[in-house]
Amino acid sequence: MKIAVCMKQVPAVSEGNMDPKTGVLLRAGMEAIVNVYDLAALEAALRMKESIDASIHVFTMGPSKAESVLREAFAMGADEGWLICDKAFAGADVLATSYTLMQAIRAVGDFDLILCGKQTTDGDTAQVSGGLARWMDIPHANWVTEVINISHKEINVRYNMENSTVTASMSLPCLVSVEKxxxxxxxxxxKLKISGKKKTVHVLTIEDLEDQDKKHYGLSGSATKVRKIFPPPRTKHQEPVTFDGDKAAEYILSQLSDVNLF
Known part of the structure; x- marks a missing residue:
C-alpha cells in the first residue's frame, strides 16, 4: 500500500506582514515550523503502517527551506519525501494549492490513500483536502477521529459532524483528513533522525508535472482575489475598576451605551 501525506511549513508566530497589493503573507525572516495539524496526519499514517504493509510518502509545497518538514517526517518514520518547489507555485490560494498537490501526487504515481491535516494554522480554511479530493476524483472524509480498520481494498473511519458522529466505509483510493x-x-x-539526514529529498518543479501551464498555478491560478487587507485592531491595556452594587450596574450600562450595545 502507498500512502501520501500532505504537510506544510507555517510561521511559528501569529503575527506577520502582508503584501498590500497581493494579500500574500510575507514569510521572509519568519521562523517556520511544521503545521501541527499535518503532524497528526503523519501520525495517522504511521499507525496504519503498524497494522498493514505500507510505504509513506510525504509531500510538502513551499520554498527550499521547507525541506526541514520532510526531514522531521523522516525522523518520525516516513519513507520518502517530495518537495514541491517552483517560483510558479508562489502565492497560491486553496484552489491553486490543491491543484498543484494533485499534479505532484500524480507525477509520482498511484496512491491508495491520501492523508491531510484538518487545516493549517496560517490559513485556517480547511478547504485544501476537499479540493484535492475533488481534483483527484476520489471519495473523502473530513474531521476523522478514528481509523477503525484498513485493508488493501477499503478503510473504515469515524468522523465528526456538527451534531453527530458518523461511521463510514470507503473504497480505496480515497482521501482522509484527521482531527489533531x-x-x-x-x-x-x-536513530531515524540521524538516518533521515542521509535520505534523498525529491524535488518536483513545474517541469515535472503533466500540466505545465503557469496560468494554473500560484497567483495566476488562484480564484481568490484580495480586495483589501488591514491589521485587526489591537486591544489597549485597560486598568481594572471596582464598584459595588448600583454603581457597578451604572458603569456597565455606560460602557454598553458607548459602543451602542444598549
Whole structure:
C-alpha cells in the first residue's frame, strides 16, 4: 500500500506582514515550523503502517527551506519525501494549492490513500483536502477521529459532524483528513533522525508535472482575489475598576451605551 501525506511549513508566530497589493503573507525572516495539524496526519499514517504493509510518502509545497518538514517526517518514520518547489507555485490560494498537490501526487504515481491535516494554522480554511479530493476524483472524509480498520481494498473511519458522529466505509483510493486531538504525534526517533539526514529529498518543479501551464498555478491560478487587507485592531491595556452594587450596574450600562450595545 502507498500512502501520501500532505504537510506544510507555517510561521511559528501569529503575527506577520502582508503584501498590500497581493494579500500574500510575507514569510521572509519568519521562523517556520511544521503545521501541527499535518503532524497528526503523519501520525495517522504511521499507525496504519503498524497494522498493514505500507510505504509513506510525504509531500510538502513551499520554498527550499521547507525541506526541514520532510526531514522531521523522516525522523518520525516516513519513507520518502517530495518537495514541491517552483517560483510558479508562489502565492497560491486553496484552489491553486490543491491543484498543484494533485499534479505532484500524480507525477509520482498511484496512491491508495491520501492523508491531510484538518487545516493549517496560517490559513485556517480547511478547504485544501476537499479540493484535492475533488481534483483527484476520489471519495473523502473530513474531521476523522478514528481509523477503525484498513485493508488493501477499503478503510473504515469515524468522523465528526456538527451534531453527530458518523461511521463510514470507503473504497480505496480515497482521501482522509484527521482531527489533531485524536492522533497525537509521536516523538521523533534519534536513530531515524540521524538516518533521515542521509535520505534523498525529491524535488518536483513545474517541469515535472503533466500540466505545465503557469496560468494554473500560484497567483495566476488562484480564484481568490484580495480586495483589501488591514491589521485587526489591537486591544489597549485597560486598568481594572471596582464598584459595588448600583454603581457597578451604572458603569456597565455606560460602557454598553458607548459602543451602542444598549
Amino acid at each position: 486531538d485524536f492522533f497525537i504525534p509521536r516523538m521523533p526517533s534519534l
